[in-house]
Amino acid sequence: MRCCHRHASEPALPQSRAFSLPGATEHYAAERPIRAEHVRIELSLDFDQGRITGVCTTRVSAVRLVSTLTFDAVDLDVSSVTVDGRPARFSNSGAHVRVELPLPLTPGNAAEVALHYAARPRRGLYFWGPEAAYPDRPRQAWTQNQDTDARCWFPCLDTPAQKATSELIATFPEGLMALSNGVLVTDSVREGRRTQHYRMEQPHSPYLITLAVGDFEELTDTVGTVPLRYLFPRGRREDALRCIRRTPEMVRVFQEATGEPFPWSGYAQVFLTEFIFGGMENTTATSLTDSVLHDARAHADYNAEPLISHELAHQWFGDLLTCRDWPHGWLNEGFATWFEVLWKERADGVDEADQHRLTDLEAYLSEVKERYARAIVSRRFHAPLDVFDRHLYEKGGLVLHELRRRLGDELFFRGLRHYVSRHRHGSVETVDLARAFEQATGHNLDGFFDQYVFAPGHPELKVEVRYEAEEARLRLKVRQVQRTDAGTPVFRLPLDVVVNTEGRDVLHRLEVTDAEHFFHLPCPAAPTQVRVDPRRDVLGTLDVDKSVGLWMEELRSAPESRARTEAAHALGRDGGFRAVEALGVALGDSRLFWGTRAASAKALGRIRTPEARARLLASLRAENPRVRRAVVAALGEFRRDAEVIALLRALLQSGDTSYFVEAEAARSYGKLRASDALTVLETTATRSSFQDVIAVGAMDGLAESQDPAAFALVEARTAYGQPPFLRRAATQAVAKLAEVAGRQREAVDLLSELLRDPMFRVQMGVFEAARTLGDRRIIGALEGTPLSDARARRAARETVRSLREGEPQARELAALREEVDALKEVTRAMRERLEVLTPSRVPEKPASGGARRAKAAGKKAPTARKKVGKPSKGGRRR
Numbered sequence: 001m002r003c004c005h006r007h008a009s010e011p012a013l014p015q016s017r018a019f020s021l022p023g024a025t026e027h028y029a030a031e032r033p034i035r036a037e038h039v040r041i042e043l044s045l046d047f048d049q050g051r052i053t054g055v056c057t058t059r060v061s062a063v064r065l066v067s068t069l070t071f072d073a074v075d076l077d078v079s080s081v082t083v084d085g086r087p088a089r090f091s092n093s094g095a096h097v098r099v100e101l102p103l104p105l106t107p108g109n110a111a112e113v114a115l116h117y118a119a120r121p122r123r124g125l126y127f128w129g130p131e132a133a134y135p136d137r138p139r140q141a142w143t144q145n146q147d148t149d150a151r152c153w154f155p156c157l158d159t160p161a162q163k164a165t166s167e168l169i170a171t172f173p174e175g176l177m178a179l180s181n182g183v184l185v186t187d188s189v190r191e192g193r194r195t196q197h198y199r200m201e202q203p204h205s206p207y208l209i210t211l212a213v214g215d216f217e218e219l220t221d222t223v224g225t226v227p228l229r230y231l232f233p234r235g236r237r238e239d240a241l242r243c244i245r246r247t248p249e250m251v252r253v254f255q256e257a258t259g260e261p262f263p264w265s266g267y268a269q270v271f272l273t274e275f276i277f278g279g280m281e282n283t284t285a286t287s288l289t290d291s292v293l294h295d296a297r298a299h300a301d302y303n304a305e306p307l308i309s310h311e312l313a314h315q316w317f318g319d320l321l322t323c324r325d326w327p328h329g330w331l332n333e334g335f336a337t338w339f340e341v342l343w344k345e346r347a348d349g350v351d352e353a354d355q356h357r358l359t360d361l362e363a364y365l366s367e368v369k370e371r372y373a374r375a376i377v378s379r380r381f382h383a384p385l386d387v388f389d390r391h392l393y394e395k396g397g398l399v400l401h402e403l404r405r406r407l408g409d410e411l412f413f414r415g416l417r418h419y420v421s422r423h424r425h426g427s428v429e430t431v432d433l434a435r436a437f438e439q440a441t442g443h444n445l446d447g448f449f450d451q452y453v454f455a456p457g458h459p460e461l462k463v464e465v466r467y468e469a470e471e472a473r474l475r476l477k478v479r480q481v482q483r484t485d486a487g488t489p490v491f492r493l494p495l496d497v498v499v500n501t502e503g504r505d506v507l508h509r510l511e512v513t514d515a516e517h518f519f520h521l522p523c524p525a526a527p528t529q530v531r532v533d534p535r536r537d538v539l540g541t542l543d544v545d546k547s548v549g550l551w552m553e554e555l556r557s558a559p560e561s562r563a564r565t566e567a568a569h570a571l572g573r574d575g576g577f578r579a580v581e582a583l584g585v586a587l588g589d590s591r592l593f594w595g596t597r598a599a600s601a602k603a604l605g606r607i608r609t610p611e612a613r614a615r616l617l618a619s620l621r622a623e624n625p626r627v628r629r630a631v632v633a634a635l636g637e638f639r640r641d642a643e644v645i646a647l648l649r650a651l652l653q654s655g656d657t658s659y660f661v662e663a664e665a666a667r668s669y670g671k672l673r674a675s676d677a678l679t680v681l682e683t684t685a686t687r688s689s690f691q692d693v694i695a696v697g698a699m700d701g702l703a704e705s706q707d708p709a710a711f712a713l714v715e716a717r718t719a720y721g722q723p724p725f726l727r728r729a730a731t732q733a734v735a736k737l738a739e740v741a742g743r744q745r746e747a748v749d750l751l752s753e754l755l756r757d758p759m760f761r762v763q764m765g766v767f768e769a770a771r772t773l774g775d776r777r778i779i780g781a782l783e784g785t786p787l788s789d790a791r792a793r794r795a796a797r798e799t800v801r802s803l804r805e806g807e808p809q810a811r812e813l814a815a816l817r818e819e820v821d822a823l824k825e826v827t828r829a830m831r832e833r834l835e836v837l838t839p840s841r842v843p844e845k846p847a848s849g850g851a852r853r854a855k856a857a858g859k860k861a862p863t864a865r866k867k868v869g870k871p872s873k874g875g876r877r878r
Contacts, residue, residue, distance in 0.1 A: 002278035002310045019374035021797045026379045029325035034060040036164035044171045050127040056154045057114040062105040072151035072158035073097045076117045115155045124152030133721035140214035142272045145207040147384035156206040161427040163203035171195045179212045210282035223248035229268035239293040243304040253346045259417030263320045276760045281314030298690035301625040306340045313339035324427040326384035330376045334396020351561040355595040360394040373456040383790035398539045399452045405537045415440040457488030458540035465530045465546035474523040479516045500529035534563040552582045561593035572603025584615030598630035605634025625658035636668025645674045659689040663697030670701025677705040696729040703733035711741035728765035735769035752781035767795040
């Protein structure tokens with residue numbers, strides 16, 4: 001499952017807090033006195049009433065003597081129960097159905113239990129169709145079970161470890177078609193109703209059973225002997241192909257990586273309206289949100305392959321190997337997230353893979369900073385969906401990358417293939433992964449998993465780089481500065497450092513084991529580059545203190561794009577004249593990887609001097625749309641700059657080949673505080689675009705403008721009937737403008753109303769908006785509104801906690817930003833003046849290392865020293 005799109009942000013909190021909220025309990029795998037062997041669901045769908053009627057028959061076998069069976073069944077109206085065809089007594093609590101067996105079931109024996117029921121599901125199965133506000137919405141019904149919502153539309157033993165074969169027989173209006181797990185057995189029409197029967201011959205978990213009904217077009221393909229199906233809304237053939245055309249290549253890459261042929265009878269992907277996740281990896285039949293369908297204009301700087309590859313990887317990790325219980329859900333989601341990066345690496349190259357991994361790291365670190373740090377395997381929560389966060393996904397994937405870099409590719413993939421082979425069709429916990437890798441590689445990884453999976457936090461490294469000419473060596477001081485009072489350990493990790501001297505790279509792998517180290521590396525001449533963790537592989541933060549000259553040379557010529565990107569960020573913090581020049585050259589170099597150029601643009605925006613502005617303006621028409629987008633975003637830092645305002649106004653009026661560049665221009669135009677911002681942005685908000693990104697940018701721009709008159713404009717865009725992405729953005733804008741417009745009470749009332757909105761995306765936006773608003777009067781609505789989705793309930797609890805603890809108000813943050821901006825301008829101006837007066841201190845490249853050092857030190861050139869990759873004697877913490 002992919003919870004959200006990459007451009008959509010999770011609700012953010014201002015500082016790290018505890019993961020467990022009041023009332024949370026410990027969760028362990030359910031007891032299994034019986035085992036499900038086969039599940040047969042016969043279902044009739046009434047679209048007009050949003051109602052289902054059916055019978056679910058489960059064949060179970062006893063592990064121990066049992067006289068009663070308990071099925072998970074939420075809000076199901078059960079009319080009768082039979083056991084092996086004979087009526088049985090039962091009771092229904094509304095959450096569980098308890099069946100009394102006519103005769104006790106002894107170990108090893110089986111029985112078929114049939115429950116006849118009806119329901120109007122609030123969760124699990126969703127009906128959609130056209131209505132007055134959305135007349136073009138297609139008629140669909142679809143299921144989404146993860147984590148524990150299967151029980152909301154059929155009675156089941158709803159735990160991941162209960163794997164069974166299944167079949168689903170669905171009856172629905174004749175003009176529609178259905179998709180479910182496995183293969184289509186029969187397809188018939190009678191009296192205007194169509195019935196399709198799907199059968200799944202291999203066991204899988206109840207949360208992976210699916211049904212999707214709608215009016216779809218279909219394309220087919222194959223990879224080897226595996227049939228592929230693609231189902232999508234009518235008229236969207238080319239848009240669908242842009243998303244899924246490389247599926248066969250992905251299957252081949254994943255088969256090779258896992259050593260396991262595609263494990264099922266076939267694979268289908270269906271695009272669904274209003275789907276509440278990005279995607280869901282139902283066995284053989286993945287559900288995808290139709291919001292990722294995109295046209296050729298969007299494809300220039302957007303693709304859906306992270307989502308497509310993520311859900312495909314789940315066919316192995318999640319479906320074939322399934323976490324035994326949800327605290328170990330990272331074995332599903334972490335692997336799927338890691339496979340996104342692997343696909344990028346194999347399909348698009350290392351630079352794209354490293355850039356994608358950077359977004360994963362930033363997402364995880366943001367959650368630690370703004371919400372909480374927790375152990376990946378955490379058992380104390382309200383609902384299993386509480387753990388479906390950036391730790392489960394992004395940190396989980398980064399843990400696997402960390403394991404790969406330590407073992408090397410040969411051993412890593414050997415361990416991976418052994419893990420898959422050993423546990424295929426089974427249920428797994430983290431210890432199973434550790435033992436499989438130990439058996440395959442000979443490495444004991446208990447300490448690794450203790451640090452990265454069973455403990456919170458990550459290493460926070462500060463590295464000081466100094467060249468000691470007299471000693472002909474490079475000194476590196478490495479400190480771990482993370483707090484360890486809440487369970488975060490002092491980590492043991494390798495740290496790669498590449499030293500370039502006289503045009504030659506030398507790789508050193510430093511073993512970091514303590515809170516502080518001094519490493520001394522032989523260096524025959526002053527280095528021109530010292531690339532610490534050059535591909536930014538370390539799972540954690542890295543703050544490197546070294547000379548501006550080294551950063552500049554790395555930005556100019558480091559072979560790793562990630563090293564160049566880090567250099568751009570560092571030079572943005574320096575802000576000097578030479579830094580601006582180097583960043584401008586990198587930004588304008590079309591040969592460089594786009595991620596480095598975008599980082600250079602961002603750094604120039606942070607520096608915000610006239611020279612930085614000139615460099616940005618020179619790249620306003622960069623050929624790469626992702627670079628142009630970064631340039632336009634950086635120009636938003638030059639508030640009330642007449643020339644920048646004129647250029648961005650012209651861009652918004654004439655348009656851009658990229659939706660995203662136009663959207664960023666709208667956002668920046670609001671930041672510039674242009675006098676005509678409302679007029680320009682109101683017009684911009686009417687443009688149609690992929691995911692309404694241009695209109696969303698206009699909403700963000702109106703919020704940034706801080707013009708009281710903008711409140712009414714954004715409030716109108718929250719109305720039911722407006723596009724969903726636009727509604728959520730407008731909700732955030734309402735919160736940001738409420739105070740300056742003096743309409744906090746109206747904002748509270750609006751947000752309280754939107755808590756009950758039928759669109760999940762809009763509902764989730766309310767929590768972030770409530771924290772931005774900072775008005776405690778909304779607490780009553782947050783606590784009193786019934787919320788059916790566990791993610792919404794979690795977000796509501798976090799929001800209430802934040803408001804009660806006195807989260808900083810938006811006006812205080814804005815005032816602080818203004819003050820910081822003013823101080824930065826003064827500091828940069830002073831630095832510029834100093835640099836004019838002070839000679840450059842960039843080390844010159846020596847003609848001959850030994851002679852230059854000897855001359856500088858006034859003594860004979862030293863003899864060569866032994867190459868050291870460990871702490872010097874006495875160099876550990878004292």
